[in-house]
Amino acid sequence: MAPAQTEKPNRPYHHGDLRRAILTAALDVIAADGPAALSLRDLARRAxxxxxxxxxxxxxxxGLLTxxxxxGFGLLAAAVEEASDLKDAGVRYVRFAREHPAHFQVMFAPELLRADDLELTTARALAAAALRTSVEGVRAEDLGVDSRLAGVAAWSLAHGFATLLLGHNLDGPVGDEDPEEVFRTLATTLFRTA
Structure with missing residues (x-):
């Protein structure tokens, strides 16, 4: 006669896609309370x-923040790569920030990241290349600066606008207007594309 087996709880050993579950939970925490509120122990409990x-x-x-x-940089690169011109790239940048606010917060906080991480440096390079490509249509002679500085100006405008928007600093000036259209108007005012 075989010994009676003790019944074990029906709980799977593996989670499934634990990496994605932890990333998703972390993005929720960051969106609600910022990166400082992030705890691996809490994320494990949630998962x-x-x-x-x-x-x-x-x-x-x-490592998680990295x-x-x-x-985030990969998502940003994919969004900007499809831009038709510099204004559209800026609009896509602002849209990315609005749709992925937790990514956006972490991407530009180097003190939180491993700067030498290969995945991060590769994704950052792809995003930078996509942004540089969108600047190629700007005529330097119209701006009085070279394309490198035109790129800095364009990135500053899009990043600054997105940052102010996420911080609710533009609630009054933008009001009920579509922020992407407001940005498009600003970009048209400041940049003429070839």
Whole structure:
């Protein structure tokens, strides 16, 4: 006669896509409370896994934030690559910030990231290349500066507008207007494309 088997709880050993679950939970926390509120232990609890499980994918909090930034730069590159001109690239940049505010917060906070992470440096380079391509249509003679400085000016306008928008600093001036159309008007005022 075989010994009676003790019934074990029907709980799967593996989560499924734990990496994505942790990233999604982290983005929710950052969107609600900022990156400072992020805790791997809390994220593990939310995902229903052991407190050590997130470390298998991200090593530590910095690794998690670096993965979020890398993902964000990849999403930004994909969005800007499809732009028809510089104004459209700026609109897509602003749209990206509005649709991915947690990514946006982390991407531009180098003190939170591993600067030498290959995934991050690759994604950042792709985003920079997409932004540079969109500047190629700007005529330097119209601006009185070279294309490198035109790129800095365009990025400053889009990034500054997006940052002010996310911080609710433009609620009064923008009002009920579509922020993307407001940005398009600003860009048209400042840049003429070839």
């Amino acid at each position: 229903g896994v052991s407190h050590a499980a997130p470390a298998h994918h991200f090593r530590d909090r910095t 993965a979020i930034a890398a993902e």
